Amino acid sequence: MEAVYIDKHYQLVAECKQGSKKACFDLYKLYSKAMLNIAFRVVGNMDEAEDVLQEAFLDAFNRIKDFRQETTFGLWLKQIVVHKSINLLRKRKMEWAELEDGELENIPDEEPDDQEETLYKVERIKEAMKELPEGYRVVLSLYLLEGYDHEEIGQILNISENTSRTQFLRAKRKLSELLKVKGLVA
Template sequence: METTLFIDKHYNLVVECKQGSKKACYELYKLYAKAMLNVAFRIVGNVGEAEDVLQEAFLDAFKRIHDFRQETTFGLWLKQIVVSRSINLLRKRKMELVELGEDVDNIIDEEEDDDEEVQYKVSTVKKAMEELPDGYKQVISLYLIEGYDHEEIGQILGITENTSRTQFLRAKRKLSEILLRRGIVQ
């Protein structure tokens, strides 16, 4: 199998960081901290814990920077570390995913034309997602917000691809119920 090296726009910073440059490490931190904090927060749902995950992920990344082989972008590599650390934190909370049945209703997504209305609805949906059980929240966040497919989610969470799909569909249904209760959707 041929290995393709990705040269991303921050390649030089990564090289300098590998050579021990604290300034380059700090620059990488400044470039990625906000985005990675958002990733962690969407998974763990708590700012303080997300900040802890962020710090641990960067420490881990800088400790293992020599293992980074440019087979992907630094940002994607770091994001995988953040997601992994976030999932480990949830596991420490003794969060359990349960295999669910296959009978799932499909939910029809509405399209909106007005950007302001869409932003309001996105904010409302994100708030409603916080009410979901951890297992649902994890899967729906990884799928909708982080862009992972069900196979990847299964690997990240240690569940089957089928369980990820089922959790996602149940999460959408539960989210729809929450939004209906709030009068957001009809």
């Protein structure tokens, strides 16, 4: 069953490359909701997320001939959506928290696997994340929800890996505080 699903996606991409508007529309229908959610988690505003979505699909369809299917269309499109979202944030001149002296020594190489993270429910986090400062929300979204590591986040956002780690740790602390204030965690 899964092979048929994958083959259908490759077939749609092949038809798009040949200029089929219907295939492009079918790909849009398949991926638009997931990509809108990704854009929204990064930019934090539905109107802007919708703009990012449209720009990402336009860009993808204009560059579809460059897509070599070394990865899935969804992953390729996700990368475009994330980059478009980050570019939008850069236009907003996103402010990053500055590192203070001595903070780099306190950043662990890897985040500890603790059960605290597993206690958070996705919906609770999403609601509380809307209240985080933009830089915190972006790094937290890219790390927890989109699966990027700190090195990749650093490259995407044009920040150091350590800045990504710092933003992530601060975002986690702030998110925890927000969830406590709302009475969502003890």
